[in-house]
Structure formats: structure tokens, C-alpha cells
Amino acid sequence: MSEEILSISDLRFAYNGTPVLEDVSLTVNRGNYLAVLGPNGGGKTTLIKCILGLLTPQQGSVRVFGESPDRVRHRIGYVPQYATAQEAFPICVLDVVLMGAMNTASTLFTSTWRRTRANVEKARHALHMVGLDGHDQDNLRDLSGGQRQRVIVARALMGDPDLLLLDEPTANIDPQGKFCFYEFLGSLPGTITTIVVSHDLSITASPFTGIAIVNRSLRYAPGNTLNEELLAMLYGTHEPTCPMGTFISTVSGMFPAIADVQPPEMESDNASAGREGHR
Amino acid sequence: MPGPLQDLMHMLQFGFMQHAVLAGLLASVACGIVGSLVVVNRLVFLAGGVAHAAYGGVGLAFYLGLPVLPCTVGFSLGASMLMAGVSLRYKEKADTAIGVLWAAGMAFGIILLDLTPGYNVDLMSFLFGSILAVPVQDLWLMAALDGILILVTSYFYPTLLLFSFDREFARARGLAVTLLHCLLVGMTALTVVMIIRVVGLILVIALLTIPPFMAQRRARSLARMMCMAIGWSCVFCLGGLAISYQFDITSGASIIAVASACFFCVTGLDAVRNRLRASGARS
Known part of the structure; x- marks a missing residue:
């Protein structure tokens, strides 16, 4: 049960010569719930982008499921930062979740995103998992910040991810909603590995299994402490x-x-x- | 038959008025589709920049004695790609760079027209267009543009939706985000140039922004937003033309006046309704 999901060794990343991350090593096993904390500008988002393969580190290696990240990106459920910034976008909840079913081997001309019955079923199930039953026809802008963030998580769940990667998921949620949201992440099935990035300490009240502090270097401590x-x-x-x-x-x-x-x-x-x- | 309707029928007896109405409707289709994409992607400023920089293409065409339309289209596509590249690469400085290209393109056009011997193009017709003097040939051109836009948008609709809604996620899913951005900016440039000829630069910007804004309030999907924007745009064009005919005022300006009046009425009503709802919730 200790299948290695993510392994980073001696990673170094610099923007225009300014190092953002140095000597970062980290291993995450299946079922873990890792909280990544750090100050703003500490390199958290850079780390996430390296894990997703959107950025290539100058040094060191990142292996996700034992492979290079860009080859297994479709197995990573990514919940980006400020995902809810498009406040007035005209779209209903079901359509947002269905976006997660987009064909992953896509180029501009072959990408498909079909509204098949199976996909709609799956989207409803994903909404059920995040506790938003019956909201599928609602307008996204009519939901609260916390509900909206859950919709984005449901979208990430559409790809049957083995690894869920969330970047500042509670930035738009009121303090009360934050605790509920982290609790909800902790309640996801144990087969899903979750990595949450935040600069917000309220995450420490949730049942994570390990914590990493990122501030140019990375320090890991196991346990809920x-x-x-x-x-x-x-x-x-x-x-x-x-x-x-x-x-x-x-x-x-x-x-x-x-x-x-x-x-x-x-x-x-x-x-x-x-x-x-x-x- | 009541008076105003009779006037309307009378107005539509003129060939130039029929052309104007058709031009307005065809422009509405293009502006509704592209405008919705421009508004949800917050590219209004970029669209304005492309529209103004297009005047550089007009100047270049006259100075070098080239055919105006292809030259302007080429120039605008070039300028728009430059803006697209800058806005992707230097996100924080995008608005400044677009502002520079906006002004530079226009000044370039004016200087070249000054240097062109014997011909003096009217800047006003570029700004406000001449919807009452649209030749049939231009109507066909606009119909073709509408057809292309409808085809491209329906083919790429899922990708455009994902891209517009959440660019970071689209990138993480392996979508060619840069290519889509260029496609969108290119579509905007093409639309703006084709329609400037007919209705003028200022009307293009108005039709690109006001109808999509009105549509966004109620729409439940991007496609419906496009359809509703087309609808609003048609209403503005027809209403504006009728008023301009009735009171003998400039047609482009009266279309914009109708659109702006609707815009302010609707935002005002929304504000009042929100305040009433807020006070109702409090009591």
C-alpha cells in the first residue's frame, strides 16, 4: 500500500537566474494527504507546475507514478489557483464539470469534449462526491465561493485522478468555509492522493498525513503536526x-x-x- | 397602419436603407460571436487597439497604391499578432504595449495619408463608417465572414469554452493555449477590419462590447450568450437606423446612442433591483 505516487529529488528551479527552489526532495505515497505551506513567493506554485510538467527544472528530477510528468498529466487532477476568478462567466455547473472529461491526448484539431450520457452520469457522480447533488443546472455565479471551489474539484475528479493537486483552493472562501473545505478533502476516498498548497494556516486543522514547508528549500514532517x-x-x-x-x-x-x-x-x-x- | 410603422415601411423602400439594415444585421452576427469571446476573455482593450491600428493599414495601402482591403487585413493581423505575443509574454505590461501600438498604428496611417499626393481620406468615415452607403459587394463579404466565424466557432467551441473559462486548467490538460489565443485575436482582427469598412471603428467597438455585456447578465452558456448578443445587437442596429431616419441624424451615432441608452437603463435597473433585494433581505 506504499506505492510511490510522486518522487522529487534534488530539484532546482530558477527564473532568470534567481533561484526559486533549491535542493528540493520529496516522496509522496498513495493515499497521502500532503499539506504544502509556505509564504507568498516561496516557490509553492513553481513546485506545483514542476509536478505538472508545465515547468522543467534546471536540475534534479520529478517522477509522477514513476514517469515524467507530461506523460502522465491526465492522471493528475489539477485545481488551479484563482480558478474562480471568472465570476460572471455564463456557464452552468454541469458544463464546468464536463470540461474535466476533455480528451487528454488533444491537439487543437482533435480535442473532443462530448456530452455523452456516460460523461453526464460521471459528472453527476463527481458532483455527488463533492456534496453538490441537485446543483447541476445552477448557474456557476449563483453558487457561494466554497461551492464554486467544490465544482472545480468535481471537474478535476472527472479524469479519475490518482493524484489531486490543489493550488490555494481556499483563496476565495470565507474562514468558516475553509475548514469545511479541508475536511471535505480529507474525506475523499483513500485511493486518491491529495496535495494541497496553501499559505493559510487553517489547513493545519484538517486530517493531513504529512506537511511540507516550502520557502526556497523544502522541509517535510510526517504526521498531523x-x-x-x-x-x-x-x-x-x-x-x-x-x-x-x-x-x-x-x-x-x-x-x-x-x-x-x-x-x-x-x-x-x-x-x-x-x-x-x-x- | 399607425404612423411610425408606416414610416418604417417607407424607410425600407429605399435600396440604400435595405442595404444598411442588412449590413447592420450581418455585422451583428459577427460582433455577437466575436464580442462574446472578447468580453469573457477580457480582450476589449486589445480589440480597440487592433481596430485603431488598422488605420495604419489604410494609410499604407493608399501610400503604396495597394488594394485597401487586403492591405488593411494584413496590417491588422500583423499588429494583432504582435499585441497577442506581447500580452502573452509580458502580462503586466500588456495594456501599456497595446496602448503604444494603438496610437502608433493610427499616427502611422495619418502620416502616410498626408504624404500621399492628391488623395485625402476622410478620417471621420473611418471612425464612424458609412452604413448608408454600403455596396452590395461588401454585404457578400460580410456574409462570408459570418459564415467563416460560425464554422470556426462551432468547430472549436469546446476548446474555446475551456480556454476562455480557465486558461491554466486548459494548459494543464495539454491544450495549445498559445495557438488558441492567437486564433482568437486573429478572429477579432479580421472581424474588426471587415466591419470597420461598413460601420466604422467606433460602432465596431460598441457592438463588440455592449451586446455581449447585456447578454452575459442572463445567459446560461457561452453559446447562448453569443445568440443573445446577436439579438441585442440586431435590436440596436434596427432601432438606431429607424431613429436616424426619423430624425435625420448620423446613423452610426444613433445606433450607439440606442445601445448606450439600453446599457444604462439595464445597469440602473439591476442596481435598483439589487438594492431592493438587499433591503428586503435585511428587513
């Missing part, structure tokens, strides 16, 4: 008198079990840890 060291990497080190320093010690105090027991993987700077925790 967030400790002071990881927080320092997220927000920088602060004097105790600084409000941020107080915040960090308070938040890490909320997870006492972790603060006491340092996972051994944390010794090395860029841990590529295998993990036991399955959903």
Missing part, C-alpha cells in the same frame, strides 16, 4: 517581543505532542521521508 521550527521557516525567526514571535510560540503550543517529539526526519535539512500515516 506543526511545530515551532516549521513555523519559523514559514514566517522567519522573530524576537519573543515581536507579535509574530508570540504568535509562533502560541500556535506551536496548540500542538504540544509535536513540540515535544521531534520527528527524526527533521535532522536533515531537506528530508525526503517515507511515511506510514495513511488515511
Whole structure:
């Protein structure tokens, strides 16, 4: 059951010579729910794009399902950042989900996206999985931010993904909805591996099985924990008198079990840890 | 028969008026389709840039003594591809670059026309067109353009929809996003140039933006938005022509006046309705 879904080793990526990611190594197994946290500009989206094969790292390798990413892209369900920015777009929920069934071996002239009965059935099932039964004929713009984001996840589920990749999925959802959304991700079937990127700490309240902090380098910690060291990497080190320093010690105090027991993987700077925790 | 209807019948007895009505309807089809795509992809500014830069092509044609239409089409396609490339590559500076090309194309055209001996093209007819003097040949050209646009849009509809709705996702699904962007900008350039000749630059921009905006409020799909935009556009053209005939005012301007009046009425009504609904929810 510890099939390797994603393995990244010694990845380095630079935009015009400015390194964004350095010495990044990471392994994710089937069924994991990985939270990727990091400050803005820390390289989270770049990492996602490398996993999708939209960007090619200058150094190191990315293997998804043991192959190069652009060959297995159709097995990755991708939920892009700001997917809901098109607020007024005239489209109904069912049509959005059906987009996920687009033929993946597509060029401009051969791509198809047929409204077959099987696809519609499947789209209804995907909507059921995200808890939006009966909304299929609704206009997308009439839904709330959280519901809209679920529609986008349902679209990603149309491709029967083995790996679900979400980039800042809660950017447009109110604080209350965020927790529900992360809970919902945790409740997806255990065969789907989920990687969620966020700079939003509310994700730490959801049942993830591992956490990675990305800030030019990547640090991985297994388990459902967030400790002071990881927080320092997220927000920088602060004097105790600084409000941020107080915040960090308070938040890490909320997870006492972790603060006491340092996972051994944390010794090395860029841990590529295998993990036991399955959903 | 009531007075206004009688006037309308009287108006349609003139050949030039029949041509004007047909030109308006044909332009509506092209503008409804392309305008909807332009509006949902937020390319209105780019469309404006292409339309103005087209004047450079007009100037070049007169200066070099080339046939006007092919020369303008070529020039505009070139300018539009340049804008498309810039807007893809330097996203943050896209509006500035388009603004520069917009002004440069127009100035280039005016200078070349100044340098052309013996001929002085009227800038006003480029800006406002002459819908009352449309030759039959141009009507056929517009009908052909409509046919091409309908074919291309229905063939690429799924891809255009995915591309317009969520470009990042389209890219992740392996769609040729850059190619689609160029196709869309090319379609816009072609439409704008073909229709400028008939109805003028300002009317093209108005027909590209106002009907799709009105349609977007209610439409449940991109295809329906296109159809509704065509409908609104036809209403504006016919209404504007009738008013221009009745009161003897410039036809292009009166079409835009009708469209703008509808635009402000509808947005005003929407605002009032939203406020009423908000206060109703509060009480």
C-alpha cells in the first residue's frame, strides 16, 4: 500500500537566474494527504507546475507514478489557483464539470469534449462526491465561493485522478468555509492522493498525513503536526517581543505532542521521508 | 397602419436603407460571436487597439497604391499578432504595449495619408463608417465572414469554452493555449477590419462590447450568450437606423446612442433591483 505516487529529488528551479527552489526532495505515497505551506513567493506554485510538467527544472528530477510528468498529466487532477476568478462567466455547473472529461491526448484539431450520457452520469457522480447533488443546472455565479471551489474539484475528479493537486483552493472562501473545505478533502476516498498548497494556516486543522514547508528549500514532517521550527521557516525567526514571535510560540503550543517529539526526519535539512500515516 | 410603422415601411423602400439594415444585421452576427469571446476573455482593450491600428493599414495601402482591403487585413493581423505575443509574454505590461501600438498604428496611417499626393481620406468615415452607403459587394463579404466565424466557432467551441473559462486548467490538460489565443485575436482582427469598412471603428467597438455585456447578465452558456448578443445587437442596429431616419441624424451615432441608452437603463435597473433585494433581505 506504499506505492510511490510522486518522487522529487534534488530539484532546482530558477527564473532568470534567481533561484526559486533549491535542493528540493520529496516522496509522496498513495493515499497521502500532503499539506504544502509556505509564504507568498516561496516557490509553492513553481513546485506545483514542476509536478505538472508545465515547468522543467534546471536540475534534479520529478517522477509522477514513476514517469515524467507530461506523460502522465491526465492522471493528475489539477485545481488551479484563482480558478474562480471568472465570476460572471455564463456557464452552468454541469458544463464546468464536463470540461474535466476533455480528451487528454488533444491537439487543437482533435480535442473532443462530448456530452455523452456516460460523461453526464460521471459528472453527476463527481458532483455527488463533492456534496453538490441537485446543483447541476445552477448557474456557476449563483453558487457561494466554497461551492464554486467544490465544482472545480468535481471537474478535476472527472479524469479519475490518482493524484489531486490543489493550488490555494481556499483563496476565495470565507474562514468558516475553509475548514469545511479541508475536511471535505480529507474525506475523499483513500485511493486518491491529495496535495494541497496553501499559505493559510487553517489547513493545519484538517486530517493531513504529512506537511511540507516550502520557502526556497523544502522541509517535510510526517504526521498531523506543526511545530515551532516549521513555523519559523514559514514566517522567519522573530524576537519573543515581536507579535509574530508570540504568535509562533502560541500556535506551536496548540500542538504540544509535536513540540515535544521531534520527528527524526527533521535532522536533515531537506528530508525526503517515507511515511506510514495513511488515511 | 399607425404612423411610425408606416414610416418604417417607407424607410425600407429605399435600396440604400435595405442595404444598411442588412449590413447592420450581418455585422451583428459577427460582433455577437466575436464580442462574446472578447468580453469573457477580457480582450476589449486589445480589440480597440487592433481596430485603431488598422488605420495604419489604410494609410499604407493608399501610400503604396495597394488594394485597401487586403492591405488593411494584413496590417491588422500583423499588429494583432504582435499585441497577442506581447500580452502573452509580458502580462503586466500588456495594456501599456497595446496602448503604444494603438496610437502608433493610427499616427502611422495619418502620416502616410498626408504624404500621399492628391488623395485625402476622410478620417471621420473611418471612425464612424458609412452604413448608408454600403455596396452590395461588401454585404457578400460580410456574409462570408459570418459564415467563416460560425464554422470556426462551432468547430472549436469546446476548446474555446475551456480556454476562455480557465486558461491554466486548459494548459494543464495539454491544450495549445498559445495557438488558441492567437486564433482568437486573429478572429477579432479580421472581424474588426471587415466591419470597420461598413460601420466604422467606433460602432465596431460598441457592438463588440455592449451586446455581449447585456447578454452575459442572463445567459446560461457561452453559446447562448453569443445568440443573445446577436439579438441585442440586431435590436440596436434596427432601432438606431429607424431613429436616424426619423430624425435625420448620423446613423452610426444613433445606433450607439440606442445601445448606450439600453446599457444604462439595464445597469440602473439591476442596481435598483439589487438594492431592493438587499433591503428586503435585511428587513
